[in-house]
Amino acid sequence: MSTVASSELPKQYHHAEPERRWYQFWQQQGYFHSEPDPARKPYSIVIPPPNVTGALHLGHALNNTLQDILVRFKRMQGFNALWMPGTDHAGIATQAVVERRLLTEEKKSRHDLGRQQLVERIWAWKQEYEQRILGQLKRMGCSCDWQRTRFTLDETCARAVRHTFFRFFEEGLIYRGKRLVNWDTYLQTAVSDDEVFHETVAGHFWHLKYPVIDPQDGEPEFVTVATTRPETMLGDTAVAVHPDPAAALDAAEAELQKKLAAAGDKQRPEVQQQLADLQERRRTMLGPLEQLRDMALAGRKVLLPLLNREIPLVADVWAKPELGSGCVKVTPAHDPNDYDVGLRQQLPMINILNPDGTLNASAGPYAGLSMAKARDKVVADLETAGLLAAVEEREIELAHSDRSKTPIEPYLADQWFVKMEQLAQSAMDAVTDERVQIFPTRYARGYLDWLSEKRDWPISRQLWWGHRIPIWYAPDASEAELKKAFAGRDDVVWHRDEDHGGWLVCALEEDLDEQAVPGRRLVQDPDVLDTWFSSALWPHSTLGWPEQTPELAYYYPTSALVTSRDIITLWVARMVLMGLHNMHDVPFRQVFIHPKILDSYGEGMSKSKGNGVDPIDVMEKFGADALRFGLAYLTTETQDVRMPVDFECPHCNTLVEQTKKNRVLPRVTCKQCGKDFSTQWASKPDDVALPRGPVVSERFELARNFCNKLWNAARFVLLNLEGYAFAPIADADLAVEDRWILSRLSSVTSQVTAALEQYHFADAMRLAYEFAWDEFCSFYLEMVKNRLQDPAARPVAQQVLAHTLDNLLRLLHPAIPFITEEIWHLLAAAAPERGLARSERPAESVMKADWPQPETARQDSAIEARFAHFQDVLRGLREIRSRQNIPPKTPIRFALRTSDEIVELLRPMAAAIQSMANAEATAWGPDVEAPPTCARLALTAGEVLVDLAGLIDKDAEIARNEKERERLTGFVQGKRAKLANANFVDRAPAEVVQKERASLVEAEQKIAALEATLAALRA
RNA sequence: GGGCGCAUAGCUCAGUUGGUUAGAGCGCUAUGCUCACACCGUAGAGGUCACAGGUUCGAGUCCUGUUGCGCCCACCA
Secondary structure, three states: OOOOOHHHOOOOOOOHHHHHHHHHHHHHHOOOOOOOOOOOOEEEEEOOOOEOOOOOOHHHHHHHHHHHHHHHHHHHOOOEEEEEOEEEOOHHHHHHHHHHHHHHHHOOOHHHHOHHHHHHHHHHHHHHHHHHHHHHHHHHOOOOOHHHOEEOOOHHHHHHHHHHHHHHHHOOOEEEEEEEEEEEOOOOEEEOHHHEEEEEEEEEEEEEEEEEOOOOOOOOOEEEEEEOOHHHHHHOOEEEEOOOHHHHHHHHHHHHHHHHHHOOOOOHHHHHHHHHHHHHHHHHHHHHHHHHHHHHHOOOEEEEOOOOEEEEEEEOOOOOOOOOOOEEEEOOOOOHHHHHHHHHHOOOOOOOEOOOOEEOHHHHHHOOOEHHHHHHHHHHHHHHOOOEEEEEEEEEEEEEEOOOOOEEEEEEEEEEEEOOHHHHHHHHHHHHOOOOEEEOOOHHHHHHHHHHOOOOEEOEEOOOOOOEOOEEEEOOOOHHHHHHHOOOOOOEEEEEOOOOOOEEEEEOOOOOOOOOOOOOOOEEOOOEEOHHHHHOOHHHHOOOOOOOOHHHHHHOOEEEEEEEHHHHHHHHHHHHHHHHHHHOOOOEEEEEEEOOEEOOOOOEOOOOOOOOOOHHHHHHHHOHHHHHHHHHHOOOOOOOEEOOOEEEOOOOOOEEEOOOOHHHOOEEEOOOOOOEEEOOOOOOHHHHOOOEOOEEOHHHHHHHHHHHHHHHHHHHHHHOOOOOOOOOOOHHHOOHHHHHHHHHHHHHHHHHHHHHHOOOHHHHHHHHHHHHHHHHHHHHHHHHHHHHOOOOOHHHHHHHHHHHHHHHHHHHOOOOHHHHHHHHHHHHHHOOOEOOOOOEOOOOOHHHOOOOOOOHHHOOHHHHHHHHHHHHHHHHHHHHHHHOOOOOOOOEEEEEEOOHHHHHHHHHHHHHHHHHHOEEEEEEEOOOOOOOOEEEEEEOOEEEEEEOOOOOOHHHHHHHHHHHHHHHHHHHHHHHHHHHOHHHHHHOOHHHHHHHHHHHHHHHHHHHHHHHHHHHHHO
C-alpha cells in the first residue's frame, strides 16, 4: 500500500477514497474469511438476513454496525471470528412487491404470467436487490465472510427446510387441518396474524331482525342481532344467546363495581353511568333473554332471511347479555369467534366466499357479487323485507393485509400447522435456565409470554415464492400400494389424510413423480411455507445442516445474535425451538436487542412511510466511519433513537426539513434557492431527471467531526515523528504527561473493553471519544509540544506519542475501521517499530492487530490527581483572561496560593502552563502575597492571583466577583442548614458528614477571599 | 383490556448502588484563522429533572398515583 508523505496530508479527512481502497485490501487479504480451527476459540454471528424486498435503511445500518463492531472486536481479541452473511426471500413481502409492480407497469396479474414465469420475475428482482443490499453492507465496512453468503431459498437452505419438514411430519409435529385464516383476497393467500394491521375506518352497525319460526304465545316474533358486516349473514348457521344471562350480568356488574372502586375522581361518573345502564338493562332485558335461552334449549329455530334457511337458536357463552340485543348471529366460516362457537355447538360451517373475495354458490342469489356489492344488496333487500331494525354510524377497526393493504376476510381453508406444545416449551426452558441470555433482560418477558400460549403455527401460504411444501396427495391410493411403491425407501413417509381421506405423502429430498405410485396420480400441494420457517433454521442451515459439516461442529451454537425487538417472537423464538429440535442445542448464547431508529415524529422508519433513510446518502456526506460511530454512539440500553432528517438541496447544499408532507413527494422545492430536486419517490422521467436530494441527518456531524479530530491528531503525530527511532524506555525516563496519558489509556482501555463485552455500545463510544478528544488531543498533544522542540526530550515524547496513538487506533477500529486503518498504515511508515519498554512490530493491518490490554501497573491515581489540579489552574487562568478581555497573545503573570503539597505537584507543570495559557507563575505557596491589583479565582484547593497591573477592567472584575460571592453564599447557607440538622449529622454516614463540613469550610474561605478581592478592587 | 418502555437545557441524549447547587453534543452569545484541526480553540448564557403525594437526615435516582408519548399482545357481534 502506498502511503503519502505526512507533510502532504490534507487538513480535512477525505473519507471516500480510503474507504474504497481499504475495503478492497481487506477482501484481497482474505481477512473476513474464517475456517474452522480447533486450536482457536470460535466467535460467530449470523446476520439477520435482510429481506430482498428493497434496499436497507438506517435501522439496518444500525443493526449491522453493531454486529461488525462485535466481530471486529472479537477478531482482534484473538477469536476465530465468523460473521455469516445472507438475505431472506421474505415470501409474501417480495411476491407482493413484484406483483404490485407487475400490475402498475404491465397491467398484469400473476395469473396472466403463471407460476413459473412469476417466480422467474421474482428471482430477477431478488438478484437486483440482493446486490444492492450486499453493496450497502460492503460500503459500510461490514466484515462478513462473503464466500459463505447464503440465501434462505438457496439449495443449502432448501435442503435444511426439507429435512426439518420431513422430520416434523414423521414425528407428527406437522398436521393439516381446516382453520379459519386471515384471507388476503388480493394476493389470494392466508396471512398470519403478524401480517395483519388494523385501521380505524368509518363504518356502520346494522341491526337485523330474524323471524322466529312459529312463535308461541308470549314469545317474540323476531330476534335482533347486530353486525358490522351484514353480508356475512348469508353464512349464518345459528343465533346464540347466553345460557345463563343472570349470572353473566352479575359478573359484568361485579366487574364494574371493581372498576368503580379503583376509579379516580375523573372516571367515577362515567363508571357510575355504566353501572346504572347495566342495572336498567337487567331490569328490562333479563326476562326476555331468559325466555330466548329457554327457547334455545328447547331446540327452537329462526328463519335466516333472504336465503330462508332454518337455523337454530343456541345457548352459548359467546353471546354477551350486557351488549347489544344480547343475541348474536353466528357465522362460523367467516368470524374467528363464531368459528369457536361453531365448534362448540357443532354447527355447520358455510363458506360463502371464493378465494378472490367474490361470493360463491352458497350465497344463493348473491353468488358472483363482490363483498361490497353483496353488502349493499343484502341491506337493501332486508330493508325491503322490513327486517332492518336500525343502522348506526360507527367507527370500526378493520383488519388489513400488511402486504396488499386490502381488507382481510376471515376464511375457512385447509392449512398446515406445526404443533407448538413441546417445541414452545423447549424454547421457554432455554431462556428460563439462561442457556440463551437476552440483553436487555426485560425482553425475555415478552418472549416467554408469547411462547407460553403455545398456539400452533400456521406454516402454509398460498403463494408461489417460497419453499414448496413437500407433500403429495394420494387420494385414491391404498396403503398397500404406497408400501409397495416406496419399499426400501426411508426418505418417504405417509400419514392418513383425516379430513379428505386418502394419504399425505412426504418426501425428504427428491420430489416425487406424479406416477410414483403405479396407477395412481400423485399431486403436490401447491402451497409454500411461511418465510419464517426457513429463517428459523438460519443459524444451522447456513452452516450446512443437515450435513454434519466441520463448520457446524465448530461455530454452532453461535455466540451472539443482534436484532431489533419486533421480531423476538417471530424469529428469535422460532430459531431457538428449531435449533433445539434439529441440533439439540440452542442456536446462540446471547441475544442483544438494540434500539429502533425513529424519525422526528417518533415513528419507526419504513419504506412505505417514506421516512426511510438510505445509509448510502449518509455515507456520501459524512463517511462510513461517521455513520457507524454516530449510530453506535446512540445505542443506549433503554431509549429508541430519534433521528430528525433533512433533505440536502443538491443545488445550494442547504438542509430542507423533511416533513410528513414532503417526505412522500417525488420532487421537493428548496426554500433557500427555490430550485426543485428529486427524491426516492421520483419515477416520472421529468422528476428523475432532476438532481437527487439526499436525505441526511445533522446527527452524524458529531461523529464526522470526531473522525476529523482523530485525523488531525494523527497528522500532528506524523508531522512530529521525523527522526523517530525505537529505543527501550525506562519508566524513570517518562515525563509527567507521559505517565498521565498512559495511566488514562490503561483505564480507558479496560472500560471500553468492559462496555463492549456488555453490549454497552454508547458507553464504549463515549469513553473513547472523550479520551481521544479531551485528554489525548486537548492536553497530551498540547503538553508534548514543548518536548518535541527539545532534542534531548524528543525521542521519548515521540515514542509515547506513537504508542498512544497506536493503542487509540486499535480501540477505535471496531467502530471506525476505515480511518483507523488509513492512519495505521501512515503510522507504520513513520514508526515501524513501536512500544515503550519492549519493541513491538505493528500488525500488517489494524484489523489484525491485538486488542489492547490495559497496563494496570501504569494506572497512577497520584498523577491523575496532579492533572486535576493542573487542569483546574488552567481553567482559572483562562477564565480570568476571558473575563478581563485579555487577548491570548498578551502574556500574563500569576501567583498561586495553595498548599506546599500541591505546589510540589504543580511546579513541574510550569512549562505547560506557560505554553497552554500564556501565563507565567511568579510565586507558589501557601502564603504568597497578592499583587496590588489582581484578579482572584478560587480553585478546588487554592486560588490563582493574576497580576493585572495595566490590564484590569475593574467593573468586569467586580461584577464577576460579586456574582461568584452570591453563588457561594447560597451554597454556604444550604450547607449550614444541612449541618444544623441533627438528623443529618446523627444519621448520615460519618464520612458524608465530614465531606459536607469540609466543603462548607472551603466555601467560607472562598467567600472571605472574594470579600478581600472586592475590597481591594473598590479601594 | 393486559404488558413493556419513555418524559432531564431550544434540539438529540447521558446521569452507576440515593450523597457537594445536574452533564455532553448540536444550536445560541462573545472571542481567537497561536506553526494538528474553524469539521477547530477559549469563555459564557441556558434546567421547578412531566405533575401530585410518599419513603429518607438527604430523591433526577426508590415507592404510589396522575398526565402525555411510543411500542408489543389480546379484543371489539
